[in-house]
Amino acid sequence: MAAPRSCALWSYCGRRWSRLMRCCELPGLRSSWPGGPLGARQLSQEKQATETHFGFETVSEEEKGGKVYHVFESVAKKYDVMNDMMSLGIHRIWKDLLLWKMRPFPGTQLLDVAGGTGLAWVLGDAEELPFDDDKFDVYTIAFGIRNVTHIDQALQEAHRVLKPGGRFLCLEFSQVNNPLISRLYDLYSFQVIPVLGEVIAGDWKSYQYLVESIRQFPPQEEFKEMIEDAGFEKVTYESLTSGIVAIHSGFKL
Amino acid sequence: MATLLRAALRPLRPPPGHRGPAADVLLRGARHGAGQLYPEHIPTSLLQKVLLAAGSAGMALYDPYRHDMVAVLGETTGLHALKVLRDQMKRDPEGAQILQERPRILLSTLDLDKLHSLPEGSLGQEYLRFLDVNRVSPDTRAPTRFVDDEELAYVIQRYREVHDMLHTLLGMPTNMLGEIVVKWFEAVQTGLPMCILGALFGPIRLHTQGLQVLVSELIPWAVQNGRRAPCVFNLYYERRWEQPLRALREELGITDPPMLVRALA
Numbered sequence: 006m007a008a009p010r011s012c013a014l015w016s017y018c019g020r021r022w023s024r025l026m027r028c029c030e031l032p033g034l035r036s037s038w039p040g041g042p043l044g045a046r047q048l049s050q051e052k053q054a055t056e057t058h059f060g061f062e063t064v065s066e067e068e069k070g071g072k073v074y075h076v077f078e079s080v081a082k083k084y085d086v087m088n089d090m091m092s093l094g095i096h097r098i099w100k101d102l103l104l105w106k107m108r109p110f111p112g113t114q115l116l117d118v119a120g121g122t123g124l125a126w127v128l129g130d131a132e133e134l135p136f137d138d139d140k141f142d143v144y145t146i147a148f149g150i151r152n153v154t155h156i157d158q159a160l161q162e163a164h165r166v167l168k169p170g171g172r173f174l175c176l177e178f179s180q181v182n183n184p185l186i187s188r189l190y191d192l193y194s195f196q197v198i199p200v201l202g203e204v205i206a207g208d209w210k211s212y213q214y215l216v217e218s219i220r221q222f223p224p225q226e227e228f229k230e231m232i233e234d235a236g237f238e239k240v241t242y243e244s245l246t247s248g249i250v251a252i253h254s255g256f257k258l
Numbered sequence: 259m260a261t262l263l264r265a266a267l268r269p270l271r272p273p274p275g276h277r278g279p280a281a282d283v284l285l286r287g288a289r290h291g292a293g294q295l296y297p298e299h300i301p302t303s304l305l306q307k308v309l310l311a312a313g314s315a316g317m318a319l320y321d322p323y324r325h326d327m328v329a330v331l332g333e334t335t336g337l338h339a340l341k342v343l344r345d346q347m348k349r350d351p352e353g354a355q356i357l358q359e360r361p362r363i364l365l366s367t368l369d370l371d372k373l374h375s376l377p378e379g380s381l382g383q384e385y386l387r388f389l390d391v392n393r394v395s396p397d398t399r400a401p402t403r404f405v406d407d408e409e410l411a412y413v414i415q416r417y418r419e420v421h422d423m424l425h426t427l428l429g430m431p432t433n434m435l436g437e438i439v440v441k442w443f444e445a446v447q448t449g450l451p452m453c454i455l456g457a458l459f460g461p462i463r464l465h466t467q468g469l470q471v472l473v474s475e476l477i478p479w480a481v482q483n484g485r486r487a488p489c490v491f492n493l494y495y496e497r498r499w500e501q502p503l504r505a506l507r508e509e510l511g512i513t514d515p516p517m518l519v520r521a522l523a
Contacts, residue, residue, distance in 0.1 A: 196267065196305050204313035207326050209300060209403075 057154060060217030069154045076211045077152075083206040085122055090201055091212075099250050100147060103176045106243075106252060107143055116141045116166065118159075119149025132158040139168045147176040151222040160235035167257045173237055179244060179251035180224035186247045194219070225251050266304045295408045298401040307334045310404065315455060322434070322463060326400055332452035333404040333414060339450045340410040346489050347413070353492035360412050361496050363419040365397050373499060381506055382499030385426045392432040396422060416491065417448065423495050427507065428480070429515050434460070435468050436519050439476045446484030447491075475516040486511045 057066045064072060080087065088096045109115060118131050129135045131146070131153050144163045153159045163173050181187040194216040202212025223231065225242050228251075232240045237255030244251045293301040302310065311334040318327040347353030361367070373382040389395065399418045402411040421440065428443060430436035438460040445453035461469055487510040498506065507513075 192267075196303065197309065200306055200309045200313060203310065203330065204317050204327065207324070 058218075058221045060214040060221065062217075066154055073152045073154075076214050079208050079211045080206065087202065087206055087212075090205060091198055095246065096148075099176060099245055102245060103145065103147060103174060103252055106254065107145065107172070107174055109143065113143060114141045114168075115143045115145065118144065118146040118163075119152070121148075132162060134162045134166050136166045138165050139171075140166050141171055142168060143172050143174065145174045145176070148178070150175055151177055151218055157231060157235065160232055160237075164236045164257055169257055171257045173232065173253075173255040173257070175228075175232075175253045176250060177228075177253070178219040178222060179228070179242075179248050182244065182248040190247075190249060225253075228253060295406065296402075296411055298403050299406075299408075299411070300403045301406060302334075302404055307404065310334045318456075319459060319462070325398075328452065328456065329400050329418070330404065331455065332417075332450060333402060335451040336414060337405070337407075337410070339448055340405070340407075340413050343417070343448055343450075343489075343491060344410060344413045347492055350489065350492040352494050353489070356416065356492070356494055357409070357412075360416075361494070362415075363396050363422070363496070365395065367496075368396070376500055377502075379502050379504065380499060381426070381495070381501050381503050384503045385423065385499075388422065388426045392425075394422070394432055413491075417444075417450070420491055420493075420495065423493075424490065426503070427490070427510070427512060428483070430519055433519075434463060435472060435476070438464070438472060439480050439515075439519070442477050442480040443484040446481055447487070447489065471517070476519070479513070479516050483512050 055066050056063050057069055058064070059069050059072050092099075116134075116136070118134075120126065127135065131149070132155050144167050146159075146163070150156055150159055160173075167173065181190050198216050199209045199213045202215075203209040206212075222228070225244060225248070229240050229242055232253055232255045236257065238258045240253065240255040242251050242253045295301075310330055314327040314330040314334065317324050318331060321327075344357070347357050370386070373386050376382040396419065399415070402415050405411040405414055421444070424430075424440050424443060425432065425436065428440060430439050438457065441453050441456040441460060444450065445457045461472060464472065490510065
């Protein structure tokens with residue numbers, strides 16, 4: 006997400022969208038990392054040949070990273086415009102609420118993963134972050150974790166790089182709790198959004214993936230349990246806009 | 259009301275043997291691969307087609323460089339006209355052959371060396387010259403996606419690929435003025451809503467000088483020739499490369515344009 010001007014000290018925040026692999030296994034890229042002060046990290050060797058979802062499609066886990074990459078490479082140029090069009094600007098309110106919950110102050114060491122069109126940036130992999138343990142006060146991820154192939158690994162990494170007392174905050178699409186609104190939301194998502202993608206960005210398929218991937222993401226309670234499994238405590242969530250999105254929060258104690 | 263809504267949301271041609279979608283699928287669209295009739299096909303509901311048609315029309319007007327939007331407009335609004343065109347082709351021996359063999363005009367299928375070696379004034383030579391002068395390539399045509407019939411998807415693809423031949427036949431360049439003239443000719447020949455809309459609204463983007471000459475000379479000429487000529491989509495152009503362009507124009511009853519419309523330098 007874009008960095009607000011109100012927060013003074015941001016280290017390692019945001020990611021330049023168009024140039025980055027957000028959530029993919031990319032062993033090759035790691036060798037170009039300067040290493041040094043942030044510590045060397047061993048690459049994970051094993052990759053299972055299991056299947057996973059890519060929207061409503063079934064793909065191998067190996068494939069998913071690359072496919073997600075292509076989606077975001079494709080949407081990068083019109084990312085902000087499309088977000089505004091699709092959510093009628095409401096995504097800005099959601100992100101504001103996330104910041105409000107966070108209450109950052111000068112000196113907060115913040116890591117924003119899958120930062121989109123943010124400011125200072127670092128290239129990395131959410132499942133294997135290029136940072137040492139216990140580094141950050143706050144870890145945020147907004148509309149990113151749903152695209153990660155192994156969400157549990159991303160959560161474990163979040164836990165690792167946070168200082169004791171640090172906070173995990175996730176803003177993500179979730180499950181709508183009201184049946185009528187759910188039907189309207191489905192209607193809008195599947196009938197209108199891919200059309201918007203085609204007309205504005207010339208890209209139907211990426212936006213079809215977008216709305217499908219939202220349905221594949223676990224609902225509020227289940228995601229809360231996943232966060233707890235990663236070692237976080239005092240895990241809570243708050244649904245916004247009838248559950249279209251939710252902010253999950255947890256602490257490393 | 260609910261039945262109307264269901265009808266609007268159902269993809270227009272459910273695959274054979276399809277029982278009837280559950281409410282969930284109605285709102286969410288078909289599963290991946292279900293209802294796909296050809297490789298690039300994206301099945302769409304009536305509502306999506308309406309939204310696409312409106313959106314693409316608006317976007318094409320707003321940004322004329324969005325050729326993909328013109329294509330989408332053609333696909334989402336052209337079903338009836340494409341059927342009429344297909345039936346016309348079926349009734350003609352040369353047209354029927356095209357429907358059978360489904361030739362494509364692409365760089366990969368064109369024998370460029372052979373075309374270069376053809377005599378001056380031949381269709382092949384003139385077509386190459388047109389591509390050269392206007393700096394276009396036959397490969398920039400996007401594949402059909404939103405036509406829910408596999409044969410009609412070919413017909414519209416053929417229409418797109420023949421479009422460049424029409425430029426050559428009519429002697430029109432690919433600037434705004436030239437495109438509008440060709441659109442008038444195509445509108446009369448095909449009745450495709452996209453051609454009609456393009457012909458009517460395209461001139462909005464012209465300067466008064468161009469507009470004047472368009473209305474007074476070029477449109478009447480294009481319409482006259484469009485009505486007089488037989489269906490130009492019945493011509494197997496790939497087999498007529500050697501034919502002198504002049505002779506082909508005579509065969510079709512296409513007269514010389516009232517003035518020279520120059521391509522941009």
